[in-house]
Amino acid sequence: DGGITQSPKYLFRKEGQNVTLSCEQNLNHDAMYWYRQDPGQGLRLIYYSHIVNDFQKGDIAEGYSVSREKKESFPLTVTSAQKNPTAFYLCASSFSGGPTDTQYFGPGTRLTVL
């Protein structure tokens, strides 16, 4: 059953702590993305990667970090430097990262900072 998995579904974090969100895909896609979704603001791109060991900042990368050591995995770390981390985080992948590619989305992780 191909798709994108994100874990955990819900995550709670204390202020000042880093937390890592998992994203795995078995679609054999080269490109992967992280978005943040806030009510009334749509999705905003945090980081993206078109190939293993390479990634680029999106529109709101400050306070976040990523790695892409394997094609299947693209974990996102929300650091303590992120001013307003409470949000819904979506991971996506696409075949090559080309501009006409369809992006396929995971179920999301809802992060709450206490």
Place this chain on the structure above:
Amino acid sequence: AQSVSQHNHHVILSEAASLELGCNYSYGGTVNLFWYVQYPGQHLQLLLKYFSGDPLVKGIKGFEAEFIKSKFSFNLRKPSVQWSDTAEYFCAVNAADSWGKLQFGAGTQVVVTP
């Protein structure tokens, strides 16, 4: 920087009514255009996309969208909605030279009443 504007944040309509959701973007170059949908409890998924050819594109579940280049618009339509069309709809734009960097609109929550 490009931006995407969706005209309505919330739409409530009855079954069998017609639906039209507006989407405008600000970018002067060549663009690729997408509508994504998020049904309650489900992953965000592609409804339809346009990147060249006939400006009237048809998607899944009876949806269609028309690209009007002179108006920088990509409005989504469905002639007769069903209760199962209740969802959040997102317009997204990808400049042709920006690879997979999608810009999303804020989304429109559509509620179809029986």
